[in-house]
Amino acid sequence: MMFDGALVELKVSRQQFNFRYRSAAHFIEVFRTWYGPVHKAFTSLEPEAASALERELTQLLEENNSPALRHWWYRVNTLRW
Numbered sequence: 001m002m003f004d005g006a007l008v009e010l011k012v013s014r015q016q017f018n019f020r021y022r023s024a025a026h027f028i029e030v031f032r033t034w035y036g037p038v039h040k041a042f043t044s045l046e047p048e049a050a051s052a053l054e055r056e057l058t059q060l061l062e063e064n065n066s067p068a069l070r071h072w073w074y075r076v077n078t079l080r081w
Contacts, residue, residue: 009080019070024061027070028054 021027031038042050 006081007079009078011076011078013076013078014073015076016071016073019072021070024058027061028057 021030032042033039042053045053
């Protein structure tokens with residue numbers, strides 16, 4: 001067993017973080033630069049394919065309302081032993 005019966009308390013909470021971007025282009029720029037999977041996707045593509053990916057991401061962001069504000073959820077696990 002991982003904690004061998006020593007776990008006193010386990011709390012799990014759902015949190016929200018609001019990411020704010022100036023535009024769909026800014027969103028893509030940030031993720032293309034700093035978010036590993038998106039960065040890798042763009043760097044592994046030929047220029048034409050990277051442009052197509054950028055166009056498709058822009059369309060997706062704009063179709064889903066506001067590219068400037070993204071509400072993302074994450075989970076916080078707090079353990080005490």
